Amino acid sequence: MKIAILGAGNMGLSFSKSFLKYELIKPEHLHLITRSESKISKIAEEFPKSRISTFEETKELDADLIIIAVKPQDFQHFTQNFEFTIRENQMILSIMAGIKIEKIQNLLNHPLVVRAMPNSPTLLGMGITGYTAAEGISFSQLISIERLLNSTGRSVYLENEDLLDGVTALSGSGPAYFYYIVDAMIKAGVEMGIEENLSKLFVQQTMLGAYHLINNSEKSLEDLIKDVASKGGTTEAALKTFEDNRFKEILKSGILNAEKRAKELNG
Incomplete structure (x- = not known):
């Protein structure tokens, strides 16, 4: 060919x-x-x-x-x-x-x-x-x-x-959303006094390990979250902040706007 x-x-x-x-x-x-x-x-x-x-x-x-x-x-x-x-x-x-x-x-x-x-x-x-x-x-x-x-x-x-516009928003643009979240986590680490390269290492390895757990576990994402978030613990404090600020809804809204923009590109 x-x-x-x-x-x-x-x-x-x-x-x-x-x-x-x-x-x-x-x-x-x-x-x-x-x-x-x-x-x-x-x-x-x-x-x-x-x-x-x-x-x-x-x-x-x-x-x-x-x-x-x-x-x-x-x-x-x-x-x-x-x-x-x-x-x-x-x-x-x-x-x-x-x-x-x-x-x-x-x-x-x-x-x-x-x-x-x-x-x-x-x-x-x-x-x-x-x-x-x-x-x-x-x-x-x-x-x-x-x-x-x-x-x-x-x-x-x-x-x-028509589903390709959704694919564009989800996986085509998706790596940028992932990098955005990773960047926020690294910066939070630096703010807590962890040296930047070390913070980057902790976050990258955490993301890699979490990916493999998703891939190799039969548990739902909700159950995997519960495994980490014990009642009254540190993870629960973070998740409550995310919920209070509608982080999941904001993320979904951004992805839907990416789909909207994909449709607009056709003119």
Whole structure:
């Protein structure tokens, strides 16, 4: 398979590394296209055998699969300014937040579109991607796409495209919520007099251990919380503060606003 990636940013490059790591494509069959000419030399260091070009100098795409990894806000401008033609048998895989399949089909005048929403842990091969496909994509084509997506972590096929906006809000944006909470915990540690690097170690290892407990326990989250929060103890004092300030509701509200913004990106 030959793959062209339009938008060689963090996500496009992390996908590329996964494809090459698992030998799903040959380096010489990878074409990376960037908006910025100044980034070409840095990209070339990481992908010495692949073709690298700017949008302006790209006149044709010799690829079976074209991955669109530009910012959703830039997509319409991009479609109005690219000069290459998409061939009838080429597949499109969009990893843009919010932009629906129908809009991609209309702007590119091309029916074979798969839409996916990955998240940043794909950088480590530990991401999760929700994806869906337009009518006309064959089962074998979908399996090929799934194989590529699974090289970056896990993937889940969704029949209902509308759910991808929720996936965007939940897992696409989710790592940032996690980092936000971790940052607050580290800063609380510093305020209590714990040196920053030590506070970071305590919080990171706590989060790692808690994740493994969730993964390996048959208990519900409510029961796991009760295991830590003894009556009248320190954990209960913290949880009461969270409840009094509606922390859970605020977090849920933020996630729902992220979904709302994903829907707005389609224009």
